[in-house]
Each structure stands twice: as structure tokens, then as C-alpha cells.
Amino acid sequence: MTVIEANAPGKLFIAGEYAVVTPGHPSILVALDQFITVSLEEADTQGTIRSGQFGGMPIPWTRQEDQLVIDQRENPFIYITEAVKMTERYIKEQGIPLSFFHLSVKSELDNASGKKYGLGSSGAVTVATIKALLLFYHIEPDFELVYKLAALAHLSVKSNGSFGDIAASAYGGWIAYACFDREWVLEQMEAMAFSELLKTLWPKLMIKPLTPPANLRLLIGWTGSPASTTHLVDRVNDVREDIDDFYKTFLASSRDCVNGMIQAFEKGDMQLIQAGIRQNRNLLHQLTAHTGVVIETPALTQLCDLAEKNLGAAKSSGAGGGDCGIVIIDRQSGIIPLISEWEKVGIMNLPLHVYTNAKTAKAIEWKEA
Template sequence: MIEASAPGKLYIAGEYAVVEPGYPAILVAVDQFITVSLEISEHVGSITSFQYGNLPILWQRENDRLVLDKRENPFHYILAAIRLTEEYAKEQGKELSFYHLTVDSELDSSQGKKYGLGSSAAVTVATVTALCRFYDITVSKNVIFKLAALAHLSVKSNGSCGDVAASVYGGWLAFTTFDPEWVLEQKEHNTVKELLELEWPHLSFTPLTPPKDLRLVIGWTGSPASTSHLVDAVTNKRSQDTMAYETFLEQSKQCVNALIHAFQEENVAEIQRQIRKNRQLLLQMSQDTSVTIETPALTKLCEMAEAFNGAAKSSGAGGGDCGIVIFNRKEGLLSLITDWEKEGIINLPLHVYKKTDF
């Protein structure tokens, strides 16, 4: 039995702008995980997820291609990760095998509701990592990221792969995404191994160390949101006012770069100031595009946090899901959580997960 786990993520700042190559965001990996288990089998393989009623989807091989027995399935990212990683394995001279793959997730509530912690990214990273171990391929974090990112691109994901980066690298992370068109074009002319060895334009990972007095608090509004749909909506609307969108991108870049500098200077007050500024940029972009990013519940979450001297904003695409609060030391923390509960806002007792290795 081979197991691999990958953590969930939360965006701290830079949402929406990060989907453009070279525009930075800050994320954290959190200590809730998706675990993928592989067990070798003969003649037939299966994929089982405890989140989908425990019903396995059977697959077979036709000329080394993985073929499902069902047309409709909820495992797009897992299948894409298998295809890309096995293509890479074949290029390394590995003989493909059969296995039972099992997925177990801590990234949803006990009722199956999504918290917005990046489950599709985490399951992709965990699947790639498990398969590399299964086929005895030694890989770096950079290779794991690129394989998982290629899997996301093949599903036609419109995201930045920042959530993939957080799942791979862990901790606090500043990230800028690659040019997806360049990557897809290169894939037409290179093997997977060759593509992984290329330097991808604009792609960067910068680990950050939080000041010792910084406290991160996470609130969940109880209303899951679809990142893909929200990003699509913003993409469709932004063409109506390209000037406003370009302004948003540049101001977001300035804000996140100032945040990165504040982390390096260990300046909690400045981190809080830039978090508040990023919230206002997102609210303005929301107004410009008529796409609801900060729901009434998220507004309530933020306003209550500000009353206790916390700097708060929505996390990720918004539209529900989580909000984050940055506190200096622990002032106001317990009182805020008590007041949140009265409003139906749930404090998620998550901690930042720092990876040491794979």
C-alpha cells in the first residue's frame, strides 16, 4: 500500500489578479488533507472515493490508455493526474500496472459541504505524488507542481494553479502563475519530461515566514461557492471595461508586493493595512464587474473582525466560503469567535501546514 497526502489551501491576498501570468498572490497551506492510497492489482483497476458513496469506478487498459467503464464520473482531476503522470512514467521506461486508488478527504464538512480549501488541487497533487512513488520515480516539488498543473490545464481549469502550488510547497507562499498558452503550445512539441525541464515563463514560488505575533483566523460562512463560475463571470465582464481591469491588476500587484515586503520586514501592522487595501480592491472590482465576491455573510464576518482590531477580507473567489482575519498577537480573538457563532459563522480551527519534504 502506497499513500500520499496533500494539504488544502486558503488565499490570503491577490485573488483574481493571480490568474494573469506574473501577477502575485499569497496563499497558505492548511492542516487538513486529502489522502490517496494505491494498492497494486491485476487485470483491472478502480478508483474509490469516500466522498462519492464509496462506489468504485472500474477501468481497464486499451493499448496502455486508461479506459473508464462509466461515461459520467466525478473524478476528472484524478484521471487527468493519472494520465499525465503515467505518460511521464512511460517516458522513464516504467511498465504501467493496475492498482486500486482510494481517496479520503478532510477538506469538506461531515455533511459533505465544501469549505473552499482547494480539494481539486489537493487530490491532483496527492494522486501525482502517490503515482510517482508507485512507479518508483524520484521527483522534485517543482516536477510535482508542473505535473499537477498540466492535469489542471487538461481539465480546462480557468484557475491560476495557486492552490496546486500551496498543496505542493506548503506554508506561507507568494506565487505567480505561468503563461498557460505557452505551456500548451510547448506540450505539442515536447515530451512531458522535456516540458517539465523547461523554465515556464512568469512562474515563481517564494516561501514567506510570518511574523511571530501574526495570528491567522478563518471563518466559514456556510455557503459554498464555485470558483470556476465566479472566475468565468469576471472574465466575461472585464472585457466591457478593460481600463478598470488593468487598473485592478496593477493595484493588486502593488498591494501584494507591499504585503510580501511587510512579511520580510516582520511588520504585522503593515500586513494588516495591505489586507484591508486588498479587500477594497476586490470590492471595487466586484462593483465594476457586477459579480458578487463579498456576500452579506462575508461582509458581516469582516465587519465583526474589524471591530476587534483584526484585518479581514474574503478568501479566494468569494461568493461564500471563507473569510480570513489577520490579528496582532491574540487580541480580540476569542470574543470574535463567540460573536461569529451567534451570526452562524463557523471558526475553522485550521493551522498553517509547513511541509518539510514529500
């Protein structure tokens, strides 16, 4: 039998964290050359889902009224099953009959002992599943279609994130990203045909490929301490009303900072990008001061301060609280001294590179009426 394979890269946030969960507020992300691969093989009357992350044991699934059904007591695959449901809803509207299949997942986004680097595995596995399913049903996995199906799958499990990890995994490379208006999308899911919603421009959504300056080098340091994005974002959300005046200022400052960085990418201005990284780090320090949520841990502070000492501009990546820090540095600067100093304090340099899709993606950019 023919086996269909599709993969999706991991990601890191470069700038705009926390503000990006508010619709229309920009961020910058990058896709990395570590992947989740999803394989599909046609089955007869019952399918299975298998992943090495959960012991490699196949978990069976069946259908009821054309919907994938898995015993919830046995389901560690919530993002996969929701990705299947959303994609097959689209498939059915194309008049294509549904099939059974065996689905397996392989991940490079954790280390050998299973520790997570914070590279966005839930977004990547959702994107890879959708791409594999579309290919299985002989539909071209268009960038925007894959992103929107994956975003809807995450909405269905009430994700509190920005879906930026999905955009990076779907599009690859460097991207500027702003989250769509969730309430509008949820309302339209009830009001319009599913296929029509997927074709419609979503308010506030921006996904714009960026070209980095030729002399820009990205370094990634891992602190060895994993963090929960969901938990940290929840904690900030819990106190937002109490710090309303500050948070409005934070959102406006983050928007100005990231928009300035996007313009710097467009101009190829390395120094302006570095200045934006430093400004964004300072904004996150202010957010910690007002919320009590520790974004830059002592290990991340060491990572950043050592990078600054070695001519790089550095900050935490994503929700912080552990995981990775990123450094933007000139390619002509020597990085061996920095990596050596990191090693002495227990910070691991992750030898990852930017993953760029072979196909060119069309930008999505919301313009206010």
C-alpha cells in the same frame, strides 16, 4: 500487498484573488492542516478508483495503448484520471513499465454532512494522486515536478483558475504565487519532450515560500454558504473587455498591493501585512462595483467587520461569493470575543492551522528578460 499513501493539504487564498488568473500577477496563499489522502495498491488486470465523496463504490478502469481508460458515463473522477494520465506519461518517458492499481481517496476538506469549506479539494486530490503515483513507481515526488504535473492535469480539463491551489497543496506553508503563461505551456507540450517541459522554467511562474512574522495569527471564518470559483471567475471574465481600462488599473493595483505584502513578510512587518489585507479587500470591492459580481456577501461583510472591530485585518478568501473569510491578527490579541460574535451571526470559526512541509522547497521565480 504494499499500500502506498500520500496526502496533500487544503489551501486558502490570502491576497491577490482574480488578478492571479492573469499570468505573472502575484498572490499569497497558505496550506492548511486538513488533507486529502490517496492510497494505491497494486492490481492485476484491472484497476479501480474509490472515494467516499461518491458513495465509496469502486469504479473500474483499464488500459488501452498504455492509457488509463474509464467509461465517461461513470467517471466522477476527472481530476484523478487526468493526474494519472499526466504522471504516467512522465513515468513512461523514464522507461518504467506501467502497472494496474486500486486507488482510494479519503478527504478531510468537507464537513461531516459533505458541505465544502472552499479549501481547494480539486487541487489537493490532484496533488495527492500524483505524489502517490510517483511513490508507487519509486520516484521522489519533488515539489516542482508535482506542481507542474498537477497544473498540466488541470490545463487538460480547461480549468479557468490560476493553479494557485495546486501550488499551495504541493509546497505547503505560506507561499507567494504567480501563474505561468498558459499559451506558452500548451504550445510547448506539442513542441518538446514531456520530461523536458517539466524541467524547463515556465514563463511568468513564481512559487516562493514565505515566513510569516512570529506574532501573526491566521483565523478562518466559514459563512456556511458554499460558492463556485469556476462560475464566479467565468462571470468576471465575461465582462473584462467591457471594463478594460478599469481592469488594467485593477491588475496593476493588485500587483503593487501583493508585492508590498510579500516584502512585508520578508521584513516580518505585521502591520504592513494587515494594511495590505485591507487594501486588497478594497480592490475587490471596486471589482464588484465594476462587474456586478458579488465577491463579499453580507455574511462575509459581517465576518470582516467584526474582525476589524476586534483588531484584526480581514477579507474574503478566494473567489468569494460565500465560503471563507480570513483574518490576520496579532497573537497577543484576544480572539474569544471575536469568535463569540461570529457564532451569534452564524459564522463558524474553523480551528485549522498552517501546514508546513518538513522539507524546504526551492523558490521558482521568473525574471523578465
